[in-house]
Amino acid sequence: MEQAIEILFTASFWVAAIRIASPLIFATMGELICERAGVLNLGIEGIMTVGAFAGWFTVYSGGDLWTGVIVAALAGAAFGLLHGFLTVPLGLSQHVVGIGITLLATSLTYFVYRLVLPEVTSPPKIDPFQPWPIPGLSKIPVIGEALFAQTPLTYLAFLTVAVVAWALYRTPAGLALRAAGENPSAVEAQGISVTGVRMAAVMVGSALMAVGGAFLTMSAFNSFFFEMINGRGWICIALVVFGSWRPGKALIGAILFAAFDAYQIRLQQISGGIVPYQVFLMMPYILSILALVLVARRATYPKALMIPYQKGER
Amino acid sequence: MRLEPKPAPSITVLLLYPVAAILVTLVIVSLLVLAAGASPLSVFGLVAKGAAGSQFALLETLTRATPLIFTGLAVAVAFRAKLWNIGAEAQLYIGAVVTVVLGTGALPLPAGLLIPIIAIAAMAGGALLLLGPALLKTRFGVDEVVTTLLLNFIVLLFVSLLLEGPLKDPMGLGWPQSPKVIAEAQLLRIIQGRRLHFGFIIAIVSAIVVWIIMKRTALGYEMRAVGHNPEASRFAGIPVNKVLMKTALMSGGLAALAGFSEVSGLKGNLTLDLSPGFGYSGIVVAMLAMLNPLGVVVTAIFVAGVFVGADAMSRSAGVPSYIADVMVATALLTMVTAMMFTRYRVRWR
């Protein structure tokens, strides 16, 4: 029992928690942007897969890490464009299109992977991002290592939250985006194209999701393998609800969740096999469902979420 | 750009757009095949041959179609009521678990009794599993998409736990697999020496029953009404929540039958790889059939053919078999677009 509590005070636990949180932060911010504009993006799981592969493959083919991140983002934006085109101007069901995009993105990724690496038995490795400790700050016990001795992509994740929050609440574009998710006819009546705003939101959001996926292959691990996203995308959808569609709260949700995930891994190690390991692995998913139930009653949805906008219809 | 509703389309138009969707899909797939360095025509030929080019191939396709008919029906029923059941995969596995629990000797009954009991118990298992997310939706307003999706992961881990524990085959050389079901619990093969089993017949019958329910019963009408407009349905006195519950029970039960059918008729036991994504493919099967239960039989056979044929093609032509998954996903998106065009016209001004 003491061991169980001790874990919470080790630096390695918090380092792991922040590291596990990083892809979730990117993807949650991405989904948040889409949903704030009124579009549910269920392609998140597939887009993260695409990002994971695209980023990794760029580096494997000789590019540098940051180029890989950019390629991942562009790949994500491309799928975002497809999703946006089908759901916004064509007004198709966001549920069905999202699932379709996940299926398409995932299968395309696996197809291309098998095409370019036909005979590999174990996934080839790349040199991933190395930690960039921030001088001084990283020497603080526990917190210093956790927050200031991470890889550059983790710092980028936190920076993204700040940028998204500021853009959403302090810029005219953010205002337009929020309004598109609340009442699209208000946006149209002020001379802004709802289609333009929503499609831009979905593309930017999808780019962020892809970077989240790329984190896994370029920072957390160093190779791409099938099923590596493993439901993180769906968990991020729950995190957006849990965070009430606000960047700050969603960040806290992501960190809490990641901490729990890091905790259950360590708990598994010290429990010595009494409890089957599957039970521990189930915990993140069960926790996500619980989080949704907890917040559901009080959730203030963006009013126009999932409702396609038809110009001129009042 | 805006969309203008069209009056009811003629049958020709209703078929024209889906055909166009399939053509667009084939074009896109051809591009990928070219990128893989193979000839599209020869690849399509090999796929077609692998799917239906011989009696063996055709029967394999129908065998592969059996679970897809069940999951396709499950999704079609749910989606009609706008209940987004993405958890058919989990419901399938629960059906398989129940089949193994009851069918490996626990119930010493003759086949005539045992098989129906197991089938009904399997359906109950799947139904109850989906009831959870459905209740969360109606009582707490929790979106069922995420809950059913997350359940897929939870249930798969649960099955893994069972297969390494209580359901482990003592004679399985340590592999995580269940014992085989007894002979009385097995669905017979339709043709000696081939893999096509009576699960296929059950699937066809299920499709007909579901079709009758959707078209001719009050419940089917209620499900469609609730799917189109829950508020108006509620106003008219339709018990929306009860209808959603019944939909969940029906949908979960159908998906579970897929698991029952695969264990009892094909594999004989339960392993972690029992389903290569039948639950997700069921979504495509249902959408391609425009949620029509009889159409599901056709599209399930089509999708099964694509997968079976692609496996065969991949062995000889070297194009990764994932091309089948790409084709199916592309078909889903093109089909959904085509469906919209049968009801709306695009006006650029």
Added chain:
Amino acid sequence: MTVLRLTNITKRFGPLVANDAISLELASGETVALLGENGAGKTTLMNILFGHYVADEGTVEAFGNTLPPGDPRAALNAGIGMVHQHFTLADNMTVLENITLGTEPLWSPRSGRRSAGARIRQLSSDFGLAVEPSAQVASLSVGERQRVEILKALYREAKILILDEPTAVLTPAETDALFKTLKMLVAKGLSIIFISHKLAEVMAVSDRVLVLRGGKLAGERRTAETNRAELAALMVGQELKAPEVKPSRAGEPAMILDRVSTKGTGFRLENLSLTLRAGEITGLAGVSGNGQSVLAALIAGTETPASGEITIRDRRVAEWSPRAALTNGVGRIPEDRHAVGSIGDMSVTENVIAERYRTDRFSRMGFLNWTAARSFAEEIIRDYDVKCPSPDARIRLLSGGNMQKLILGRALDSEPAIILANQPTRGLDVGAVAYVHGRLLAARERGAAILLISEDLDEIQTLSDRIIVMSKGRLSEPSMRGERTVAQLGELMAGHGLEAA
């Protein structure tokens, strides 16, 4: 000086010609009224002007420059502002956010909130449109929201202001305030187009009237040189005849709400009592947002009382639901025929049996009898003069008037003892309005107890045997036909003089 010129505007939606070669001119400082019944094409014309739609033929010129079609931004930049009939405001955002939306370049990295707030307050006081910039729109009354809509236009320095049916949702007092505001705007140099179907207002406010009928320009008059009768004739092509109302023969109470309170998510009613008597039309006057929706939901069965009793024909009702309401003889005509009254993608037949599909006539042992359903649909279509391609057509394709007649048929066919008519003629053309009124009066004749909820005071006064005003969830004492004047009703609508329950 001509500030606005529309030339030969034509717009078609499929086979329907919404606007047929309409030309219109607006001079500086003028107030022009665009008059016509529902469906005449007024809103379509203004949507083309503002850029929501693109005309098939014709041009729009503002201040001498031709506007690019389908471009609301160009219209806004040219000085055209529009106060839409259904407010284009985001409820969960503040007044300031709604007003400044789209006024700064989207690429700009910062938002000038402070200066915007100051400017809004300035405009507020200049034009007498009191509103707090930091308030959430959701917390504002309907009248306040309209002020925000007007401020949106003024903030963007509109020189031409279009108002689409602005008084539909206002009390008489608020309407007067609006007209004062319009005069002030004109004094400060704006020109105004005012869409309405209400003759009294058009006569009171405009300099010139353009009458639209069936998509065409039926006539143009200087307001000072015309009268209500002439305008009415132009509007509908014939003299408007008030329906003949036989004297009231109010009978026994058919439905009694006794100190009912609700606890739903919206407005909460407290200790509300209401009696509906057989053979009598009770008119409920009041602007929306005062609890009418909850009261309507209560009677329709979609809302259940948290406390208090519902009694129908001397029997206290224990379980309340839409099903219970129907079984107890309540016929309901909902406020929103598209969202609540019909299921757009289902056929006419499927819609018509929505309340009755479980009865023996239409189902046996769980199986539906589609033949019986279809013949029922054909009956309703015939008896209620519904124009539709076939009983199997999707109901979405019907026009508003025909859809409403179908809903009317569905509700009235079983000759219910109690009828809830919630905004039954909203958005309907004069012919359909007359039809609905005729049917309601006929139901009254055969002894139905009718609750008529309407924002249209004229309709209330014409049809009701007694009138109750609803304000802030409270009901006034009833007054008999003709007892109270419009001004008195207006006072009650504003909340003055309502008895505390």
